[in-house]
Amino acid sequence: LITYDQLESRYLAWLVTQDGIAFEPIVSNVSQDVFFTLPLTPTAKGDRIMHGNYLMDFDAASGTLSVSVDFGLSNLVGWEFSGSGQYLYLFEGEFGTSVFQVDLANLDASDPMAEASLVNEPSGIVYFYPQRAPDGNIYVENAFGGDIARIVGPNLPAGQVIFEPDFANFQTLINSFGNYFHRYIFGESLFLEGASSACAGSPGTYSVYGSNCLQGTVEWSVEGAAYTELVNGEIIIDFPAAGVVNVTAMMQTECGVVTGMMEIQVSSDVGLDLGTDFGLCEEGATYTLDAGPGFLSYEWSSGENSQTLSVAEPGVYSVTVETDVCLATDEVEVLATTVMPIDLGPDVLLCDGEVMVLDAGVGYNDYVWQDGTTGPFYTAFEAGTYVVSAATPCAAMDTLIVSGCGEGIGLVIDASRPIEIRTIPNPNQGTFEVQWHPFMELDRWSIFAASGQCVSTGLVDNNGSVLIDVTSASGLYIIVLEGSAGRYIKRLVIE
Numbered sequence: 001l002i003t004y005d006q007l008e009s010r011y012l013a014w015l016v017t018q019d020g021i022a023f024e025p026i027v028s029n030v031s032q033d034v035f036f037t038l039p040l041t042p043t044a045k046g047d048r049i050m051h052g053n054y055l056m057d058f059d060a061a062s063g064t065l066s067v068s069v070d071f072g073l074s075n076l077v078g079w080e081f082s083g084s085g086q087y088l089y090l091f092e093g094e095f096g097t098s099v100f101q102v103d104l105a106n107l108d109a110s111d112p113m114a115e116a117s118l119v120n121e122p123s124g125i126v127y128f129y130p131q132r133a134p135d136g137n138i139y140v141e142n143a144f145g146g147d148i149a150r151i152v153g154p155n156l157p158a159g160q161v162i163f164e165p166d167f168a169n170f171q172t173l174i175n176s177f178g179n180y181f182h183r184y185i186f187g188e189s190l191f192l193e194g195a196s197s198a199c200a201g202s203p204g205t206y207s208v209y210g211s212n213c214l215q216g217t218v219e220w221s222v223e224g225a226a227y228t229e230l231v232n233g234e235i236i237i238d239f240p241a242a243g244v245v246n247v248t249a250m251m252q253t254e255c256g257v258v259t260g261m262m263e264i265q266v267s268s269d270v271g272l273d274l275g276t277d278f279g280l281c282e283e284g285a286t287y288t289l290d291a292g293p294g295f296l297s298y299e300w301s302s303g304e305n306s307q308t309l310s311v312a313e314p315g316v317y318s319v320t321v322e323t324d325v326c327l328a329t330d331e332v333e334v335l336a337t338t339v340m341p342i343d344l345g346p347d348v349l350l351c352d353g354e355v356m357v358l359d360a361g362v363g364y365n366d367y368v369w370q371d372g373t374t375g376p377f378y379t380a381f382e383a384g385t386y387v388v389s390a391a392t393p394c395a396a397m398d399t400l401i402v403s404g405c406g407e408g409i410g411l412v413i414d415a416s417r418p419i420e421i422r423t424i425p426n427p428n429q430g431t432f433e434v435q436w437h438p439f440m441e442l443d444r445w446s447i448f449a450a451s452g453q454c455v456s457t458g459l460v461d462n463n464g465s466v467l468i469d470v471t472s473a474s475g476l477y478i479i480v481l482e483g484s485a486g487r488y489i490k491r492l493v494i495e
Helices: none
Strands: 002-005 010-013 024-027 046-052 054-057 064-070 076-081 087-092 098-103 128-132 138-142 147-152 162-169 197-199 202-207 217-222 226-231 233-237 243-253 256-269 287-288 299-302 308-311 317-323 327-335 348-350 354-357 377-380 384-390 398-403 422-424 430-435 444-451 452-457 465-469 474-483 485-493
Touching: 010 064, 024 087, 046 076, 076 128, 087 128, 087 138, 162 243, 202 256, 217 226, 217 233, 308 317, 377 384, 444 465, 452 465
Parallel strands: 197 256, 348 398
Antiparallel strands: 002 010, 010 024, 046 054, 054 064, 076 087, 087 098, 128 138, 138 147, 147 162, 202 233, 217 243, 226 233, 243 256, 287 308, 299 317, 317 327, 354 377, 384 398, 422 430, 430 465, 444 452, 444 474, 474 485
């Protein structure tokens, strides 16, 4: 309960609980010359109070008031906040009132009226005692004319606000609008806190103001993004792409449902990427982490503020960069590990009916074979060059050559014409392309399951490739290409 003690030029605040009102007030020694009938007007959120020329911050934890902005106007006769608390409406002029909208989100305290916008057309009418109603609009009296004026949509920027000078006329002198002033803060709305702009790929935390004191469960609705609830009244939103994300929080109370809404403008992904985790593969080596150019600022977890960071010790390193829209963070783990080189063994010779399982060993996270197959094992059904590589935790690669004896495993040996048949992609979902050199004269293909059953067959135009689409269960298959050039076999994996 807050009042202005005009005799002592101070503000007094009494804590009110279910047990009653505190006996001793909290005193804020803030003095100003203000007409005694003008009200103390709080934001709906309750964190700011406007009185006279002073915009004051209210600390609900201590009950104290402190001056945030002094508008310094000589003929200020009224004021009111928008429901969102972003805009303050000032009524200036004793014999012809001008109504200004002040954007508190972009306020220069040294010149607070510099960006103020006029929302009415002054015409000699005097307006007093504006008050925000439960419908969110602001109503104000023309005491001498018997009119009630209205500001429609006060949460909107000045160019979209509608000022209605003659919303209603009572055909009598109005002298009661400002006799009594009271405001109840609780229950008017939920207020969402968090950045109104974000970047795709950079999650953001959003919460309901005063979430630790909520008496009900908050239900969330997020349009345009996915979210995870952390605790009651607090979520983290993952922004997938540029666009607009609308957030709504709702809570059931004894007096009905209260809501809060926020619109978030999401810009494109800033492109911050420190790469995949890697290991310290050479003793005494130093590695450079690069966050990339073009950011306003850099802050590494180790305290540095440069674009790059040199590391020689294992650990998790993160960097936060700033753009003109948002903050983005990425991290990479430097592993303290030593792994053996990949060794597929010596080159081998395979004959008809033989297969060989190649083993790249253990210790790496991302084995990739020459045809895109992943994992440490690969089954060789035919002659050729087999290559496996890995990048994590260290870069490694090995090559194995499988030679065929005669035509035993489908290999036609011709030293003057290197033979390469490729299936792309492999593994696949049943749709893939087979490619071969144009000099090879082939005219048909067949696909066999591991059991030996033929599951599909077809003809080719001998133009060096064929697109095949089959519907088969996942597993290992053999594709056989035949023609006057010979018979060729490739392994195929359908996932």
